[in-house]
Amino acid sequence: MISSPLFVLASLVVSLHTLGLVILIFTNLILLILAFMLFFMLWKGTHEKNHDRYRLISGLLIRRAVFYDDQIDPETGIPGTKKATRLMVNKVFRKLFTEELISAKKNIAGMAAENLKYLYHQLKLESFALKKLNSAHWHTKAKAIQELTLMDMRELKDDLFVYTNDKNEYVRMEAQVAVVQFNGFEGLRFLDSITYAISEWQQIKLLHKLSNLPPAHIDISGWLKSPNTSVVVFALKLARNYHGFEMHDVILTCLDHPDPQVRLQAIHCLGEIYNDETSVHLISRFWRDDVRHQLAIIKALQNIGSEKDNIFLSTLLGNDDYDLKLNAARALASSGLKGFALLVEYNDADLVLNDIITQVRGELAA
Amino acid sequence: MKILVAEDDDLMLKMLEFRLKKDGHEVIVTHDGREAMDKIDQLMPDVVITDIMMPYFSGLEIIGAVKTKYPGIMPVIIISGMGQESVVLEAFQLGADDFITKPFSPNELSVRVKRFEKSFFT
Numbered sequence: 001m002i003s004s005p006l007f008v009l010a011s012l013v014v015s016l017h018t019l020g021l022v023i024l025i026f027t028n029l030i031l032l033i034l035a036f037m038l039f040f041m042l043w044k045g046t047h048e049k050n051h052d053r054y055r056l057i058s059g060l061l062i063r064r065a066v067f068y069d070d071q072i073d074p075e076t077g078i079p080g081t082k083k084a085t086r087l088m089v090n091k092v093f094r095k096l097f098t099e100e101l102i103s104a105k106k107n108i109a110g111m112a113a114e115n116l117k118y119l120y121h122q123l124k125l126e127s128f129a130l131k132k133l134n135s136a137h138w139h140t141k142a143k144a145i146q147e148l149t150l151m152d153m154r155e156l157k158d159d160l161f162v163y164t165n166d167k168n169e170y171v172r173m174e175a176q177v178a179v180v181q182f183n184g185f186e187g188l189r190f191l192d193s194i195t196y197a198i199s200e201w202q203q204i205k206l207l208h209k210l211s212n213l214p215p216a217h218i219d220i221s222g223w224l225k226s227p228n229t230s231v232v233v234f235a236l237k238l239a240r241n242y243h244g245f246e247m248h249d250v251i252l253t254c255l256d257h258p259d260p261q262v263r264l265q266a267i268h269c270l271g272e273i274y275n276d277e278t279s280v281h282l283i284s285r286f287w288r289d290d291v292r293h294q295l296a297i298i299k300a301l302q303n304i305g306s307e308k309d310n311i312f313l314s315t316l317l318g319n320d321d322y323d324l325k326l327n328a329a330r331a332l333a334s335s336g337l338k339g340f341a342l343l344v345e346y347n348d349a350d351l352v353l354n355d356i357i358t359q360v361r362g363e364l365a366a
Numbered sequence: 367m368k369i370l371v372a373e374d375d376d377l378m379l380k381m382l383e384f385r386l387k388k389d390g391h392e393v394i395v396t397h398d399g400r401e402a403m404d405k406i407d408q409l410m411p412d413v414v415i416t417d418i419m420m421p422y423f424s425g426l427e428i429i430g431a432v433k434t435k436y437p438g439i440m441p442v443i444i445i446s447g448m449g450q451e452s453v454v455l456e457a458f459q460l461g462a463d464d465f466i467t468k469p470f471s472p473n474e475l476s477v478r479v480k481r482f483e484k485s486f487f488t
């Protein structure tokens with residue numbers, strides 16, 4: 001009983017002490033957070049000020065290059081770049097400036113674009129990009145290749161060629177686009193040795209790049225026999241796009257290729273590159289393949305077929321597949337007067353076929 | 367001439383402004399379609415140069431609005447990276463007076479704007 005008030009007092013003291021400790025800890029924590037926030041705001045403010053300053057310098061430099069009308073003196077280059085040269089060691093400025101330079105280069109053509117390229121070279125930015133090619137990160141490599149391509153650094157085409165068969169898909173894609181941009185059709189020599197597949201999208205990009213160039217004679221016969229089936233498919237597209245009629249017999253052999261994609265592309269190709277025997281070869285393979293290939297053959301026959309193919313085409317009018325029937329009807333109609341007459345005379349209770357014939361007649365009349 | 371430029375890319379906008387001012391024009395800069403529409407109504411520029419892809423209103427909508435409200439008195443020049451045939455055709459069908467695809471030469475822009483200068487003063 002006597003000890004009980006003492007005990008209470010002691011407990012109170014301990015509690016107050018603990019409370020004080022807790023309050024102290026929380027106060028310190030809050031002060032720490034406030035200090036961190038203050039430091040962060042100061043840092044952010046400085047960072048933004050620097051960023052704004054860098055953007056100003058960057059913009060001025062780029063505009064100076066774009067609107068520089070005089071002949072550039074190789075010894076002095078584009079004037080007023082001393083400060084920028086000193087700032088190039090600053091990673092933040094260099095990154096910002098490079099991005100703005102590339103953005104401007106994408107939008108500007110003519111002499112102004114040449115000046116931007118000169119500025120890039122004058123500030124030795126390609127050396128930084130080349131260093132990035134040794135990075136362990138694929139995205140850094142790919143971005144560096146893209147940068148060199150956009151800035152038209154043709155003198156580095158041999159450095160970039162090695163990456164056309166890189167293990168990373170994106171690095172490969174950028175390097176392939178680069179060598180084609182720099183070398184045109186000659187740049188396609190990477191197809192001789194590439195071991196990885198060229199994606200459908202990449203093939204489209206390369207064909208688009210080539211379409212901006214004047215046509216050149218290219219020997220694709222080797223690529224048509226490549227062990228890389230994507231190279232064969234791409235070569236068939238090249239043959240079709242650039243009227244490689246001399247390749248006709250080699251393309252025919254692709255009709256027997258083990259890869260169905262190659263066979264399909266060969267059919268498409270033969271719809272443009274043909275002689276009077278081509279349809280016979282296509283028809284002889286008709287029943288070996290699936291509906292997709294069969295349809296492609298019939299569509300090719302719409303372009304290259306003649307009256308000798310009419311009997312075969314008329315047998316397809318009784319087929320269950322609507323698309324085959326429709327396209328066979330189109331092929332018959334386009335093969336000549338006899339083919340059209342055969343179509344009209346085809347006597348069948350099939351209402352669908354009658355609708356098809358009506359449609360084809362309408363298409364011809366239009 | 368008083369030329370209004372509508373372009374959401376700051377760098378491009380500054381370049382266009384610089385080039386046009388160098389040619390002696392008064393330049394009004396706008397950063398998006400809405401600002402462009404407002405300033406066109408307020409300031410009545412002699413020529414409008416606009417990108418297609420912009421926030422709020424596209425360049426094609428600007429053409430439509432200008433040709434409806436100010437027919438025959440305010441030429442519109444499109445500068446765009448969208449050089450596909452369908453886009454070019456649509457722009458001209460809406461009434462665009464010129465179409466420049468990116469990448470473009472600033473000297474070319476200067477010459478094309480000069481054409482409207484001549485017709486402005488004749």
